[in-house]
Amino acid sequence: MIPGPFSYHRPASVADAVKLLVDLGEDARPLAGGHSLVPMMKLRLATPAHLIDLRGIAALKGVSRNGNNLVIGAMTTQHELLASDEVAKSMPILHEAALLIADPQVRYRGTIGGNVANGDPGNDMPALMMTLGATYHLEGAGGARDVAAADFYQGAYFTALEPGEILTSITVPVPAAGHGYAYEKLKRKVGDYATAAAAVVLTMAGGKVATCSIGLTNVHETPLLATDAANAVIGTSLDAATLKKAAAAASAIMSPAADARGPVEYRKHVGGIMVTRALQRAAAIAK
């Protein structure tokens, strides 16, 4: 439980951080909150020669409203998300999901950028960002580019990030006023990754679902958008048969690994239940 030797760098700007990443090559890793990388280093499953700590870069912090979007700095901690009135007001599902991440100590250090950029299918924010239609802002030696959250995840720990690139901010469209939302997460205990979790954002019109987006956490090697399940509920009043159909459509795209949380069949089964429960709860609070 002791990491191997490494050098520690603390750049003050994104440009300096990118330069260090480029100069030091693949032996260097950016460090955000450290809650994924440092445990891997302690087990010596990750052995970066250089850690580039992004915590000294003031520009990477904070939540701001920009028109119809929230712009969240990558180094904003989960705790800061929870403390943000803007998040609570305009994007309550982000508040709800952040509260389900680990425990207060982890949330004081864990960042939204680290959570989404690491590519860990167990993390909660990636599926939520896909559900909300977020865009990631990446900066590298070749300049900056934007990648949709839905296009970012390629496999477990594999993402669209190129060597030398840093995820610097996330732009999230604010959902329509009166939208319904829910993040249903089944976990064995506080601090655990989801056995299965589902994010739902929807709008209702005349008692029927008008728009709907569904994201799934930890039931596949990447976070998933359950598009067929979402389409199945649009135009319905979420009757029992529709909910069953949506759960089945969501379960159909899940391929979780068997682990101590349960066998594949169970994780798919409860994944469907999380979808059902999230849809019902979201519809109940939609105006």
Next chain:
Amino acid sequence: MNDLTPTREQRTAALEGMGCKRKRVEDIRFTQGRGNYVDDVKLPGMLHGDFVRSPHPHARVKRIDDSAALKVPGVLAVITAETLKTVNLAWMPTLAGDVQMVLADGKVLFQNQEVAFVVATDRYAADDGINAVIVEYEPLPPLVDPFKAMNADAPVLREDLVGKMSGAHGPRKHDNHIFEWTVGDKDLTDAAFRKAEVTIKEMISYHRTHPSPLETCQCVCSFDKIKGELTIYGTFQAPHVIRTVVSLIAKLPEHKIHVIAPDIGGGFGNKVGAYPGYICAAVASIVTGKPVKWVEDRIENLTATSFARDYHMTTEVAATKEGKVTGLRVHVLADHGAFDACADPSKWPAGFFNIVTGSYDFPTAHLAVDGVYTNKAPGGVAYRCSFRVTEAAYCIERAMDILAQKLNMDPAELRLKNFIKAEQFPYHSALGWEYDSGDYHTAMRKMMETTGYAALRKEQAERRAAFARGETRDIMGLGISFFTEIVGAGPSKNCDILGIAMFDSCEIRMHPTGAGIARVGSKSQGQGHETTWAQIIATEIGIPADNIMVEEGNTDTAPYGLGTYGSRSTPVAGAAIAMAARKIKAKAQMIAAYKLEVHEDDLEFDIDGFRVRGLPEKFMSMKDICWAAYNSVPPGMEPGLEAVSYYDPPNMTYPFGAYLCVMDIDVDTGVYKVRRFYALDDCGTRINPMIIEGQVHGGLTEAFAIAMGQEIRYDEVGNVVTGSFMDFFMPTAVETPHWETDFTVTPSPHHPIGAKGVGESPNVGGVPAFSNAVNDAFSFLGSTHIQMPHDFWRNWKAAKDLGAVA
């Protein structure tokens, strides 16, 4: 007398003696981060050791190459079995009469077994060194399933024992067999089953788990070459036993070994035995001439030092149609891992499992236990229980529920029908124990009345009907546990460890100003001995508990004791404390008689001093007697006021309790909710009710964890897959249910203050309550027994297997 004269109540309260909810004195330092734990020990020039461990569960070690490791900056030495052989320490004896490799000697027998010990100037360098040691293995087929251990084609694990068809506990039937232990009258029991109107039979497993104390196992060894003395700071539940073991195996004179157990962050049985880390750190200190520290990390603690349970109990009960039990037959297959390192009293290979008749009046019973080797970590410690008592309590409490189900009888009614009656105590059980005291019917009825048991059963029936109608997906279970423990090991006629009788001890020395120090052979790991031991003395001799300092854990100053585990501290050390205090009181009485110029027999003890009978104004306080002990003792009496007692208990003590768990389970997800948990404990005389409550809360939390998910699990090829708190269920305050506590008081008739011990009751009694609640919830769907642990997915699987989930 004037208004300022304290009343009797005020004088009693000022002592903070027995029965007082005295605040824990040790918490002042614990809650401020001022404890002194082993990892706080930092000696000049101290080195750090760490282990190279085997990735294989079973393999031959072909070659160990330490040349690259020795070039790592800071690495000073790499110790292997070959090194240890030069001092005859490659193997060490276990407490169970077996031997255990200190470092891999030709073979490894479990994953994460210790292979080499790297010594370096700091912990980081030691870990770098570990990663530079090259070990070449030739994998061998692993033996994981204990039920296959004695198959003809099973791989032979212990090559050192091949052909030895007799072990420490008698004949061996197979090279992977450790012992067979039988108790009871087989013929009589078999006859009872032949005549039985009703029988049940079930294989009830108690899975492998781990005590996992907050602080892992650790030590600092410092060998002084000039004096030839070895000092060991360590996380020891039994420091004196460690000193004796080290003396015997290292061939060092016992007076030149100083064992110091400072503050300990939980033990729960994990810190009773001797581990390779202790031996390696001691040898490394002898080799390097420097102090050497060894500190386990969490993975090492969970996967290499002492697991608990892993008992597979085929259980049969015979009964009449009316539900009167007539016989009990149990066969246990015990998975001991690669070495038999159980921490039981030496003559008890399956501990006190023969308490398995529980709280019930079985006319006859028979028990057979087979211990086997597998490619798993060694251990089998008493995880917050007296030796194998929790396995026994789980076995019989589950079996009684299964019998009730077969008889279509309420499990509470079945228990009431079969309890040993109050007038039967002292009660001789069919498997050889003499229960000292108990009043089971009163405790059970109090539990049923307080919880509204009858109404809960009615609610359950309504809920089941609603479930059948499709109106709810929740099922409700009521889990009863009525356990009897056997603790306080133990009488020298029954119990020894390596030939040392299991007494305990106390030395009290009163100072002239009315304060004193008590040194005790027990060793607190968080139980609060500094608080409670002083309370016993306060009541016995009338000196405020605040004026008594309690000291444990230093073998140079504490009298020899067998340590703290198996709920033995209050039954044995607590008795020694009371007896030593009574010696102080007896001498004090003589001094008081001399000073008050009366005969001793004319004095009576009155709360905090002696009073002349019939002359209430003639009184001498204990405080004044302490002063007099140092300046004006009677002619011919030696000055001073101190006493020592070594207490060999005449019998074990038998705490008991009645628990009820009310649980709701969502069959679609398997998610459970403990709606209510009521725990009534009878531990005899209650020394500090607040500490008892804390002990019960802690033990119930452990029981909850074990029953509902806490498991050390191996995959089919012998990899241990529960090596961290990510997968080894350690509940937080969020998951932990609310606990309701209650009590009855049935004092032990043979204990000086009537106390029985309580620390382990909630773990012993809690596990069957949780498991019975889950099983009771599912029983109406047609199941008779569902194995632990009852985590979410297994509950869902049970529902699915029973057809309740599509």
